[in-house]
Amino acid sequence: MEVELMAITPQAEEVIEKACRTCYLSFNRFDPPESTRELIRKVISKGHHSVLEHASATFRVKGGSRVFTHELVRHRFVSPSQESQRYVCYADKPGRHKTKDYNCIIPDSIDGVSLKMNGSCFSGREAFIKAQEQCYRLYEQLLAAGVPPEDARYILPGGTESEIVITANFRELRHLITLRCNPRAHWEIRRICLKILDIMKKEAPIVFSDFVIDAQGESAQLAPEEELG
Numbered sequence: 135m136e137v138e139l140m141a142i143t144p145q146a147e148e149v150i151e152k153a154c155r156t157c158y159l160s161f162n163r164f165d166p167p168e169s170t171r172e173l174i175r176k177v178i179s180k181g182h183h184s185v186l187e188h189a190s191a192t193f194r195v196k197g198g199s200r201v202f203t204h205e206l207v208r209h210r211f212v213s214p215s216q217e218s219q220r221y222v223c224y225a226d227k228p229g230r231h232k233t234k235d236y237n238c239i240i241p242d243s244i245d246g247v248s249l250k251m252n253g254s255c256f257s258g259r260e261a262f263i264k265a266q267e268q269c270y271r272l273y274e275q276l277l278a279a280g281v282p283p284e285d286a287r288y289i290l291p292g293g294t295e296s297e298i299v300i301t302a303n304f305r306e307l308r309h310l311i312t313l314r315c316n317p318r319a320h321w322e323i324r325r326i327c328l329k330i331l332d333i334m335k336k337e338a339p340i341v342f343s344d345f346v347i348d349a350q351g352e353s354a355q356l357a358p359e360e361e362l363g
């Protein structure tokens with residue numbers, strides 16, 4: 135999985151502070167970084183999160199599955215542009231070469247199991263790869279026979295890799311990270327949102343300072359307010 139920051143509001147935290155100070159016309163108190171930290175932490179703790187909407191970031195995520203992107207696009211203030219399975223072909227079709235190689239994400243949890251298929255015993259991973267390869271072979275044959283990619287794709291599994299670009303303002307990014315970096319969230323979206331959090335902690339350290347990443351780096355949660363400086 136790869137998360138690339140494509141764009142971010144320049145001087146994002148100062149933009150947020152200046153927007154916020156418009157409410158009180160208190161520009162005389164604009165004295166970054168101290169004033170920025172103080173004001174942003176105050177508005178976040180009081181729940182006045184609309185000021186965080188003045189800054190946004192755009193990310194390209196590669197190597198995630200359609201399972202992950204389906205979960206991601208449920209967030210209504212995350213604007214997505216995703217690889218189309220109508221226009222992108224994973225195999226040659228009459229008159230056109232494939233757009234990209236096919237890849238399927240395999241969850242680690244299947245490694246611990248063994249399964250019987252057609253009387254033989256396979257590891258979970260072997261069985262998964264066999265079944266996924268069968269699906270892909272049928273997709274390939276359907277395309278070669280003239281079935282459009284938008285219909286042939288019905289046979290592809292949820293693990294099919296899919297590229298996506300998302301844009302979200304900082305308020306929505308905080309919401310996304312709160313829900314999806316939580317230990318209860320699904321591992322794939324959790325890992326990707328942790329990468330987003332890691333980037334945001336560097337790019338906007340004040341806005342994202344209250345997210346605490348666990349010692350193993352596998353989840354993050356909001357710190358209780360009394361623990362914040």
Ligand SMILES: Cc1cc2nc3c(=O)[nH]c(=O)nc-3n(C[C@H](O)[C@H](O)[C@H](O)COP(=O)(O)OP(=O)(O)OC[C@H]3O[C@@H](n4cnc5c(N)ncnc54)[C@H](O)[C@@H]3O)c2cc1C
Nearest residue numbers: 205208209210211212306309310312313314316318319320
């Ligand atoms: C651990 C986990 C398990 C999940 N399991 C399932 C599942 O089994 N089935 C399933 O269908 N979904 C599931 N979801 C998805 C979940 O139900 C939400 O659709 C998704 O998390 C988006 O959350 P949201 O609506 O808060 O956020 P967003 O869509 O990002 O919206 C942000 C916030 O804006 C406000 N908002 C947005 N739209 C409206 C609106 N129309 N009216 C009023 N306020 C609005 C709300 O305050 C909302 O929290 C799961 C999510 C998580 C994190």
